[in-house]
Amino acid sequence: GQQLNQSPQSMFIQEGEDVSMNCTSSSIFNTWLWYKQDPGEGPVLLIALYKAGELTSNGRLTAQFGITRKDSFLNISASIPSDVGIYFCAGIMTTDSWGKLQFGAGTQVVVTP
Amino acid sequence: DAGVIQSPRHEVTEMGQEVTLRCKPISGHNSLFWYRQTMMRGLELLIYFNNNVPIDDSGMPEDRFSAKMPNASFSTLKIQPSEPRDSAVYFCASSLGVGLQTEAFFGQGTRLTVV
Numbered sequence: 363g364q365q366l367n368q369s370p371q372s373m374f375i376q377e378g379e380d381v382s383m384n385c386t387s388s389s390i391f392n393t394w395l396w397y398k399q400d401p402g403e404g405p406v407l408l409i410a411l412y413k414a415g416e417l418t419s420n421g422r423l424t425a426q427f428g429i430t431r432k433d434s435f436l437n438i439s440a441s442i443p444s445d446v447g448i449y450f451c452a453g454i455m456t457t458d459s460w461g462k463l464q465f466g467a468g469t470q471v472v473v474t475p
Numbered sequence: 476d477a478g479v480i481q482s483p484r485h486e487v488t489e490m491g492q493e494v495t496l497r498c499k500p501i502s503g504h505n506s507l508f509w510y511r512q513t514m515m516r517g518l519e520l521l522i523y524f525n526n527n528v529p530i531d532d533s534g535m536p537e538d539r540f541s542a543k544m545p546n547a548s549f550s551t552l553k554i555q556p557s558e559p560r561d562s563a564v565y566f567c568a569s570s571l572g573v574g575l576q577t578e579a580f581f582g583q584g585t586r587l588t589v590v
Contacts, residue, residue, distance in 0.1 A: 404583050405581045454577060460506070460525055
């Protein structure tokens, strides 16, 4: 089963607003990844995090690797219509030797003009 | 690089038929993953390979599912016989493999419908 708790499940926001979502776990992770999935497509990697406390930006996206190594968050600033989609967090546990990704359930983002 | 390539994009088949999904990972990647995505269960890892060797197949639902990776540039996921509950989107992903830099890149998926 899923070991990552991702929230919120969905968000309805107005264009220009900021979006924030997070993932938590009871397990410790070595790596956190954030993906976005558009309808009919595969997940696309947005940001990768490898160190506790790391804060990384990619354009309007910012993600952080939690200090406890059990959580991560993703922020989208000044949302635009093309930000619509499902965002997934994924992580690799410290106990895993093979790079096996655990996925959260996803956050559906809807942006209204 | 063309990225991870999956075929077919869509497959509609009758219950009981054999289905074969294909994947070509990114050249140079050592790990390959097969995922299944449904509304109810989200993204589920079915099986993954490292250097063409199956590492963990504990996610494979039952014996009707099998996967092979005969070489570094090709993998198949086979369902025989198929059932309506197998209807889902199946994704293949690849990564450089073990170590810190293990970002996985996904193909566009195969949407399977079993009627």
